[in-house]
Amino acid sequence: MGKKTAIIAEHHNGVLSPVTYELLTLAKRIQEIEAGDICFFILGADTKKPAQTLSTRTGLPVHAVCIPGLAQYNGALYKKALSVLFTQTPFDYILAPHSSSGMDYAPALSMAFGGSCITSVEDVVKTDGGLCFIRYPVWRQLSAKLMADTYPLVLTLQPGALKAFSPEEKTQGPNQVYSQGPIERSVLDITDHSMVYAGTKASPSEGSDLARADVIVSGGRGIREAQNYKYIEMLARLFPRSATGGSRPICDYKWIPYGKQVGITGATVSPKLYIACGISGAPQHVEGMKGAGFIVAVNTDPDAPVFQIADVCIVEDLMEFIPFFIETFKKKRGKEDERNDLGESFLA
Ligand SMILES: Cc1cc2nc3c(=O)[nH]c(=O)nc-3n(C[C@H](O)[C@H](O)[C@H](O)COP(=O)(O)OP(=O)(O)OC[C@H]3O[C@@H](n4cnc5c(N)ncnc54)[C@H](O)[C@@H]3O)c2cc1C
Incomplete structure (x- = not known):
């Protein structure tokens, strides 16, 4: 059986972040080295629209998980929800963006499963020992190749490091009729009051x-x-x-x-x-x-x-x-x- 890869889609108010499609590029690079399945997970109070977009643009399965209290990112709820979801369905690779939210929940997720976490990844290569993930510490003066020894392996991908997957590259190949990926909708009724959403502040560069x-x-x-x-x-x-x-x-x-x-x-x-x-x-x-x-x-x-x-x-x-x-x-x-x-x- 092949390796299973889950991508945690990032969206803001229902609009998918470009890094979500870059995560798919990373997943496909992993898949080229170690054959296996890829699917998306998308969490939020209302995931209908972004889940539909993902399934149409990528042709891959999407798990759209409705969490009633999750209108905005909430680290405590994300960590709880993802632990539940990945206990129900285990994965070998869990891919998240290296954004402020991904950086927050990814290490906790790997801890919850006794797996590994490699953050700020920019690419993957095959070596004799297996998959190596590349990152650039110290202001890009050095490159590091990191391998995991325990699984699941949770990875965070630097936004902009890989070219985003585009719909033209859908798995079925050129000149074929594409189907939408299946969307599995579920409701997860969890609560956690240890973190509350305090508001969003506009970037100082807006209007500059x-x-x-x-x-x-x-x-x-x-x-x-x-x-x-x-x-x-x-x-x-x-x-x-x-x-x-x-x-x-x-x-x-x-x-x-x-x-x-x-x-x-x-x-x-x-x-x-x-x-x-x-x-x-x-x-x-x-x-x-x-x-x-x-x-x-x-x-x-x-x-x-x-x-x-x-x-x-x-x-x-x-x-x-x-x-x-x-x-x-x-x-x-x-x-x-x-x-x-x-x-x-x-x-x-
Ligand atoms: C989550 C996250 C978000 C980030 N967001 C951003 C972001 O929005 N924008 C951003 O810029 N960075 C961002 N960064 C930081 C980013 O990773 C880089 O560290 C940063 O862009 C490097 O800035 P730099 O090129 O000025 O510095 P350095 O990487 O240190 O490069 C300095 C360059 O100057 C050259 N140099 C030195 N002296 C001279 C000279 N006298 N004349 C000409 N060239 C010279 C050097 O050769 C070197 O190439 C982010 C990092 C993270 C982790």
Whole structure:
């Protein structure tokens, strides 16, 4: 009998998160190495619509579990419900997103079954010893391959690490009539008052300049210290309709406000031009800016992952490159106020 994989779908108010389809990509990679079945579990007070979407888009079985008190994510209820469900039907692999909720319930779930938990996974490979899951600790300076010795194995997948499964890749292959996956609906009447939903706070980036800008210049940890963000601002000033952004660490360091953070836990942007300076290109950042029309990256490391998605790759120290670029531009144009010239000509 093959290995069984359960995917815990993530949704907010009935709208599925993109990571749910990325989890399916991971499940299929596992399935290519170890044949087996895949199905979805979706939990909530009302799962009718997202369950229908999942079954139609993927053709896979969906267990839609209605939990009356679960209108919003509640860690205590999730942990209780999943323990009940996976006791009824055991699985070898349980896949969850590495989101604030997945990070919360996944380790508890593996503990409940005496299994293993590998968090923040970005891919899977086959080795002589079995499946190895890849993650990148220490700001992507290292990669680690991890194996489990006890099962079930609960995995959390970094959002943006894998390409999302698209409906065109449905299991039956091209040129075939697809059927919907079966939906099994059930009601789980459980309660737990140890956690209560306190409300949702809008992201500070909502309504910020990032959403409207044609050009975004972003800085990362490569700027080394807060005062060097001036280089990012200098470069942005060359362009009309521009805004400055940044990676999460420099927001965490309080070098720039969180309203400027680009990425899965910040703003998702799609300007005509995105210039990433001193940003390594972690999936959590890339996920927020990959919709840009044209991407330029400035980085001292020629192997920086950001270069894999950049249209123009500049291997330079940003503190030298940006002033040199601005000076060269000024000389070439021979004008004091270069702002509109460069920007408009690029954006034209
Ligand atoms: C749940 C979760 C959510 C996350 N959400 C986000 C998010 O929304 N947005 C986000 O950005 N991150 C997010 N992260 C963090 C993310 O994983 C990365 O750690 C982060 O994006 C790395 O930021 P960075 O590229 O600025 O830093 P680093 O990875 O440290 O990269 C710095 C880069 O600068 C280069 N560099 C150094 N000096 C120079 C120089 N003088 N000139 C040019 N280049 C130089 C280096 O070669 C390196 O590539 C999240 C992480 C988790 C776990």
